[in-house]
Structures are given as structure tokens and as C-alpha cells.
Amino acid sequence: xxxxxxxxxxxxxxxxxxxxxxxxxxxxxxxxxxxxxxxxxxxxxxxxxxxxxxxxxxxxxxxxxxxxxxxxxxxxxxxxxxxxxxxxxxxxxxxxxxxxxxxxxxxxxxxxxxxxxxxxxxxxxxxxxxxxxxxxxxxxxxxxxxxxxxxxxxxxxxxxxxxxxxxxxxxxxxxxxxxxxxxxxxxxxxxxxxxxxxxxxxxxxxxxxxxxxxxxxxxxxxxxxxxxxxxxxxxxxxxxxxxxxxxxxxxxxxxxxxxxxxxxxxxxxxxxxxxxxxxxxxxxxxxxxxx
Amino acid sequence: xxxxxxxxxxxxxxxxxxxxxxxxxxxxxxxxxxxxxxxxxxxxxxxxxxxxxxxxxxxxxxxxxxxxxxxxxxxxxxxxxxxxxxxxxxxxxxxxxxxxxxxxxxxxxxxxxxxxxxxxxxxxxxxxxxxxxxxxxxxxxxxxxxxxxxxxxxxxxxxxxxxxxxxxxxxxxxxxxxxxxxxxxxxxxxxxxxxxxxxxxxxxxxxxxxxxxxxxxxxxxxxxxxxxxxxxxxxxxxxxxxxxxxxxxxxxxxxxxxxxxxxxxxxxxxxxxxxxxxxxxxxxxxxxxxxxxxxxxxxxxxxxxxxxxxxxxxxxxxxxxxxxxxxxxxxxxxxxxxxxxxxxxxxxxxxxxxxxxxxxxxxxxxxxxxxxxxxxxxxxxxxxxxxxxxxxxxxxxxxxxxxxxxxxxxxxxxxxxxxxxxxxxxxxxxxxxxxxxxxxxxxxxxxxxx
Numbered sequence: 041x042x043x044x045x046x047x048x049x050x051x052x053x054x055x056x057x058x059x060x061x062x063x064x065x066x067x068x069x070x071x072x073x074x075x076x077x078x079x080x081x082x083x084x085x086x087x088x089x090x091x092x093x094x095x096x097x098x099x100x101x102x103x104x105x106x107x108x109x110x111x112x113x114x115x116x117x118x119x120x121x122x123x124x125x126x127x128x129x130x131x132x133x134x135x136x137x138x139x140x141x142x143x144x145x146x147x148x149x150x151x152x153x154x155x156x157x158x159x160x161x162x163x164x165x166x167x168x169x170x171x172x173x174x175x176x177x178x179x180x181x182x183x184x185x186x187x188x189x190x191x192x193x194x195x196x197x198x199x200x201x202x203x204x205x206x207x208x209x210x211x212x213x214x215x216x217x218x219x220x221x222x223x224x225x226x227x228x229x230x231x232x233x234x235x236x237x238x239x240x241x242x243x244x245x246x247x248x249x250x251x252x253x254x255x256x257x258x259x260x261x262x263x264x265x266x267x268x269x270x271x272x273x274x275x276x277x278x279x280x281x282x283x284x285x286x287x288x289x290x291x292x293x294x295x296x297x298x299x300x301x302x303x304x305x306x307x308x309x310x311x312x313x314x315x316x317x318x319x320x321x322x323x324x325x326x327x328x329x330x331x
Numbered sequence: 332x333x334x335x336x337x338x339x340x341x342x343x344x345x346x347x348x349x350x351x352x353x354x355x356x357x358x359x360x361x362x363x364x365x366x367x368x369x370x371x372x373x374x375x376x377x378x379x380x381x382x383x384x385x386x387x388x389x390x391x392x393x394x395x396x397x398x399x400x401x402x403x404x405x406x407x408x409x410x411x412x413x414x415x416x417x418x419x420x421x422x423x424x425x426x427x428x429x430x431x432x433x434x435x436x437x438x439x440x441x442x443x444x445x446x447x448x449x450x451x452x453x454x455x456x457x458x459x460x461x462x463x464x465x466x467x468x469x470x471x472x473x474x475x476x477x478x479x480x481x482x483x484x485x486x487x488x489x490x491x492x493x494x495x496x497x498x499x500x501x502x503x504x505x506x507x508x509x510x511x512x513x514x515x516x517x518x519x520x521x522x523x524x525x526x527x528x529x530x531x532x533x534x535x536x537x538x539x540x541x542x543x544x545x546x547x548x549x550x551x552x553x554x555x556x557x558x559x560x561x562x563x564x565x566x567x568x569x570x571x572x573x574x575x576x577x578x579x580x581x582x583x584x585x586x587x588x589x590x591x592x593x594x595x596x597x598x599x600x601x602x603x604x605x606x607x608x609x610x611x612x613x614x615x616x617x618x619x620x621x622x623x624x625x626x627x628x629x630x631x632x633x634x635x636x637x638x639x640x641x642x643x644x645x646x647x648x649x650x651x652x653x654x655x656x657x658x659x660x661x662x663x664x665x666x667x668x669x670x671x672x673x674x675x676x677x678x679x680x681x682x683x684x685x686x687x688x689x690x691x692x693x694x695x696x697x698x699x700x701x702x703x704x705x706x707x708x709x710x711x712x713x714x715x716x717x718x719x720x721x722x723x724x725x726x727x728x729x730x731x732x733x734x735x736x737x738x739x740x741x742x743x744x745x746x747x748x749x750x751x752x753x754x755x756x757x758x759x760x761x762x763x764x765x766x767x768x769x770x771x772x773x774x775x776x777x778x779x780x781x
Contacts, residue, residue, distance in 0.1 A: 046592040158401035172618035181616040298585035
């Protein structure tokens, strides 16, 4: 189906997918950039956001309540595990950090499976966003269109917090040099806890707003985690703008390649990542200082 | 005297003959009895005889409990659990299916071991290897992905341990990748295509345009080929696009956009498990259905429950079993009742396939009177007519495929549902034999017994 109508449609798909990937990746990259911890439980947190939101929805019938519950719950989970577990791994080798977050991810997934089983659960979008919208060149699910806006607002909010507030300034300083921030008398551990909470909340928020698109199941975070890592590598580890650029690039690569041959979508994504690693080892917007 | 002498001489001659025969006999008989004993004493093979020397024999199941097929894997695991329980307690249903089973198998208790394969072939093989090392399993099962079934087929042949497939829809499982040590009970791509094809052409007419959605592995490719072959040759349908996606795809927007621009009137959705759930839900989100008609040639357990009956209303699907068949088959009713009592819901076809494939294996072992794998295989290969939950069936000796009916169902409109799991209406139970390809058509070569 190689024609202009399909090309434009696929570009649009790429934009929506890319925006979602950007949102999830931003949480991952902020955590890594500040804490130096590669959080392999990030996909599980995405899943937890979906389930917490779904539970809230079943009791309230309110999508807004679901979004709030999904985001807050995962933020709390993030803060708690940072205080109880992650904190003890800051000074330990990265292999230990990978193992502990990988283990946490398994615990989250299997706990959810134990209580709710493996069947998919659906969170319907708000009534006003059900159905399709005619865009002239294509028809598109209304909720997916809205999702683009929702994610854009969330990313703007994150940008505002990171670049226009004092806390954000400290976080960014922490990304550059956490030892220096500590020596300036700022309690860097409080900042770490906050960053972990915000990063987790971004994943939880993405999990619940994505639930009406791909109904939730315990393994929903697994596939997205791999894509998220690719996005972070392409954009530059620790770079918030890099996560956004990387997300959009990844979304477009997956979508446009599928127009020619869907089977090569993910291969092309990894080819792109390899190219970036060869030509710019620190990612498009990453710097060596963040390593 | 001469008489006496003659008599004496006669006796002596007879005694001599007896004595001679005795000597000869004692000299020769040990040879004969040694030969006979050597023939009875079969060489060890696979885990035989070690695996069946204790009081318990073990079965290893590599079943997906995580990933895209997790829900279906959990269902079939329950089917195996129930079958093992029924073998061990001599349940009436098991006795009806395997009359010589008597509170165990050949005097042994049967125990099921299971672990998560995640629908990954290498993980499935690794699990079975562990079961062999630790428990000397005498039977392997599992799959819910034909990629796993094919891998376990080859592993079974190499290790000389029997394998009965769990859910596996690929033509290859008993086609080009068939093995002497592997057996499959359930329906598959070719029989699904030949069962559902006629009703599609009859209901919707000839010369239609269809978009296929195909998962990128052996199951997807063979089912798509079989269905497309039927529809093009018998109905003059045209495949306008084939959207191949990797197993575990979450976002089908790219594929659905291609379909939206393809001019298709039908979506033949070969995706399975969670992939099918998501692709059907998203096809609705993109406004493709109900304008385009959805067809599911290889039905997925829990599909209607997960996507909701609104999306499966009117959808034709081929399947192995649906619980309302209990109205037609008494054994099916016994099974549905026993399953529901134990697990609290009505079984889907994965559980049915699991249960009946174990029952058939138990029947073969108990009839052969031996756990020796070649004896059990030869029992299967007799091709005797045996009962199942959907009438009499038999296994083809040439490819080890069970010749069984295919059940055609159509999704019910929510307002026609009589209970909360009354999702499908059984349209027809199609006789299996005419649906099957010739045994050698897909290149089956079973390999050796030893």
C-alpha cells in the first residue's frame, strides 16, 4: 500500500506512537540521568499504572479518576521502592542495580497476575472521545487523537517542572553532577526520591492513558520496555529532550517501515539504534558527561 | 525270554530315546529360552524403563503462563490437571475414554509437572530437558504456540520421549515437521480452512477482497496459506494485503492503516491470543469494523470474553470445542460439568484439547499394557476408532494427526446470549476426514521408532 494517503496516515500513526514512547522514555531517562540507575522495572510500572487506573475505573466509572489513580499510585510505589530498596544500590555495581530492578519488575508483574489473572482488561475512553474523526486525508480513532494532545500536555508539564522550577534546576544539576549538588548542601537523596517518583509517575500515567488503546494485561510493559530503551539510546541517555526526539523518531521508523513491509519495522528500529551508537555513541542529544 | 528280552529291548530303546531327547532338549532349550528372553528384554530408550520403575510416572508440561498466550496457556494447564486427576481417581469420564485406566496407569500414579514456556521454543525445550534430568518424565506436552510444538516435536524424536501437542494450529506440526514420537489431537490450519471456507463463500458470496492479519511464525503462515488457498480457488476471493506482525505486537495501528487503504471487504484475522484481542479491538477503534467483516479462522479461547460480545457478534470462527456441544455429546457434558465444578468456569477449547489428548495417551498406554514408547506409538498407529468429547475419532498412522471434527461457530449478538458466557452459536460440526490433506501432502516423514 505505497501511496501518499497511506504515507500520511502512517506518519500520523508514527506521531501518536512516538509521543507515547517519548512520555515513557522521559521517565526512564530522568531516573537514569539523575540516579544512574537503569530501571528495568519501568515497563512493570507502566503496567501498574494501567491496572491501578482500571481498578479505579471499575469503582468510579470515571476516566479522570482512573488517570489520577494510575499516576499517583505508581508515583507512591516509586517513592516507596526508592526509599526501601533502590537507595541501597546507588553505590553498588550497575549489574546489581539491573538485577534488583529486573527482579522488582517480575514481582510487580506476577503479583498483578496472581490477583487479576492473564486475561486482558479494558478501560474505555471517555464517552466524548469514543469513535472516529474524519481528518480529510484519513479517518482516525478520536481517542488516539486526544492521546496525542494528552501526552503533549504531560510532556510540557514535565518540561516546565524540569526547566522552569527550582526543583527542576536541582534535578538537572543532579543529572550533570550529583556530587556537586550534594556538596552545595542540598539533600541529594530527597531529590533522588522525588526524581524516582516523578519518573515512575510518568510511566504510570502513560500506562493508564494508553489503556483504552491496548487493553491491559500483566505483560503489557514488557514489549514497551524494549522500545523505550531503544528510544533512550537514540535520544541520548539522561536527556529529556533526547527522549522526546528519540520517541518521535522511533514511532516514525516503526510506522513508515510497516508501509513497505511490516515484518521489518522493528529491524529498522534496531538498525537506527545501531547507526546512532556507531556515529554518536552518546545518542543524538546525549553528552559524554552524563555517562 | 525272547519276549522278555524283546520287551526289555523295546523299553530300553524307548528309554534311550527319551533320555536322548531329554539330553538334546536340555542342551537346546536353554538356547531357545535365552533367545526368547532377549527378545522380551528391550533396550533402554529415552527415559524408559527408568522413568516408569517407581510408583509414580511424571509428565512434563511446558505451558505459556506469561506473554501473549498466557490466558490460553493457563486454561489448557487446567485441562491437563483435570485429566491427571481423573486418571488417578478412575473418574467415570476417563473410564469412558480409556476403559483400562484404573486409578492410575498400569498401577502407577501419574503426576503432572509444569512450568512457564512464555510461548518461546528455546524456553520450552529447556524446561523439558530439566524435567527429564530431574524426574525422568515419560511424556511431554505443551505449546499454545506451534513454534514451541515444532521444537518439542524434534526434541521428542531426539530424546525418544513421547510428546502430545497442546494447542498447535500449524500445518507443519503433523506436516513437514511431524515426528514418530509426536501426536496432535486438535484441528489445524488446513482443516480450519476447509471447514470455514465453504460457509464464508456461501454466506458472503464469491469474488470478495480480503485482508489477512498474520502472526509471523509457522502457525500464522500456514493457516493464512490454507485459508487463502481455499478462498481463492473455491470462492474466487482475492488477498489484497497480508499484514504480518511479530508475536506479542501491542499496537496494530500501522497494520490497520494499511488495511484501511487496501480496499478489503473482509479481515481474515489469523492472529492469536492477546494479539487477536488487541487487533480486533483496534480494528473497531479505527472504524474498520463492522464495515469490513471480521473472520477468525482459528478461534482463540476467551476471545469473546476479552473483546466483548459486541465485537464478536456475527463473526465466523472454526474451533475444536465449544461448551454448548454438551447438548449433543454426553461425554462433553461430563467434561464441562467436571471442569466447571473444579475451576469455576466453563472450559475453552484449549482445556478440552489438553484433557482429551491425555485421555487418549492414557488409553494407548493402558491398552498396550506398556510404557515402552515404541509399543505406545504402535498402539496409536493401529488407527483404532476411539471416543472423544465430540464423537469418535482416530489417529492417522502416517502423520499422527487425530482425525476429528471441526466445530464451526458464529458469535452471538449480546441480546441473544442466554448466560454470561453464551458467546458462540454452534453452526455446524464438520466431519474431519474430508477436511484433511493427504498424509504425505505436507511432506511428513515420521522417522524411526528407536
